[in-house]
Amino acid sequence: MNHCDTSALMSITNRPDIVFHEGHGSWLTDHTGKRYLDFVQGWAVNCLGHSPDVVAQALAEQAKRLINPSPAFYNAPAAELASLLTQNSVFDRVFFANSGAEANEGAIKLARKWGQVNRNGAFEIITFENGFHGRTLATMSASGKPGWDTLFAPQVPGFPKARYNDIDSVAALIRAETVAVMLEPIQGEAGVIPASDEFMRDLRELTRRHGLLLIVDEVQTGMGRTGKLFAYEHAGIEPDVMTLGKGIGGGVPLSALLAREEVCCFQPGDQGGTFNGNPLMCAVGLAVLRTLLAPGFLQSVADKGIYLAHGLEALSARHGLGTERGQGLLRALTLDGERGPAIVEAARLHEPTGLLINSPRPNLLRFMPALNVELNEIDRMLEILDAVISPDRA
Template structure:
């Protein structure tokens, strides 16, 4: 980048500091370009991206299929509103419903909005049935999003407390003790919401006993199950949806992140019995399901169907075994957990120092749940790139251990 015609990193950061609401603690790097699993900073330094925009850039950066779809659609038709038809919303809904086994889709702009839709549709289902149910059951360490409804089913007090009162009638239960769940669910429970793998909560797969308890509770009381697949869904774990891998049967699914490959689009997937309770005007969005978003999402799903999902199934175990090898070499690493290309290294200490240590070595990871190094690489990552990423992570862990 030429500093004669483009702002410097210092200028960019100074302008943001003066004018952008300071809700993010950014790393001091300015990225200007992406190529596959690599990001390129303004100074030309290349970084291996094991975060993919927090699980978003599943095709990597500047993937030809996505570039072609966006470029063509921007020059054709970007937005019409949901007052009219366009050629892409129906085909996208068809792909998602076939992949999930649920019959209907509602399109929005983000994962948090998808969770909002799930919560609303669950309440609407019971209202239509003539016996309104108010309660939602959510899990400790669960994260649903930052909007008021999604925040209400997010466990961490750090996110919740400054914004109360939130949506009432939400009860949190243990994500390890099935009896806690079974005793909490009642005939007033509208729905249980759970991520098949908790993301922000520290890359925690739902234990089998909790899966069994969800199925038992829903069967006994009729409570709906909402699968929050915003982070784990659409190929991230080697399955189109992770609920199918662990034996859950959702009535509603929230989808986001991977769906647009970097373009903001989300979806609520709805079973036929829930869909039957929803009428015109019950929910809506100005931008959701616009031609550009749907065309882009179709490009992502078609690439997954064209062999990329099989690639994730091949390289996921390679990535996991490489992380296990790091665990064997570093006493500070106490556990590797996750599935496919959704992995976490659990440390015996705060994981925060690993993030800048990795960044210094040209590797992007992040820290969540205090002690977990979270990694969500693009699906296009190769075995050679995994080896390079693990070598850089090895060096970062060594530096932190020696500090």
């Protein structure tokens, strides 16, 4: 296989000098023919692995039928996917978009519009330190990632930051201008830090008491990633708004903004998008969701999550590393120092089979395999990780 010329691509991140040509399930193959076990899966995007048959079939069949009649008209896949999502959640209405950031931008707009209609123009949305909601100007402003407050200054105003898992810090920020609280049930980019069930329940009680919206950003945690269809279910609460992305498309650009009926206050012209809700992507989303809802699938995710957790705990004990945390198949392992990037590179360079993992913070590793990953693939990942950790304890 030939290497291709990548010089025309804009530089936005440091990429290794490999080009992937093929992927199936948990495996990728680069231009040299080397295979890699993928435990990143596009940052939890490929929930059914690379090029799953259900996605390929949905794309092929829908592409021959109808690709995009424009969002000015209804189409059957969008209507069917919206119905299936609402039937399996606490929400009543769905708006489809193309990325998690776009869904979160829509949630921010919806909350501000709701504040205009119901709370005398209230517009502030309390978000959290170290949170991550996307890369548009508004979602970067909503995020609490260190350094982002000056990266493309000035920020969009209206996002005071509370401390995660600290209900008093949220209560202290509520004022007349507050319209909502927005959070990830598990802070992914911060290092897989879960909100406690108690904190989620306290947030729901606090927001209800003050007449505020509770928005859950489930771009990374939704669509089965935690062993339930949506992560908010673990705490037994009913949010007002939810955003989905990543896994909902199984690898294609699709996201969703879901809301309860009483929150849906957009008027014609308030929200839209040229490709939003197109039948090609929604047909894929429908195939993915039906797969996740098949009997036993979500339980298998929970079971594999426990299996992976036990494997990481054993690895940590063997090498004197830190703690393991997470839920379902979104997990992290803390290290004995800031050598995460070095381990990531060593795993990728491992021969004859490479391993793809992620280090969102230098002192930890993150694991986001396909939800249908095989147990023997989890074992193989642990073997490779064990091998690349062993030689260098510096």
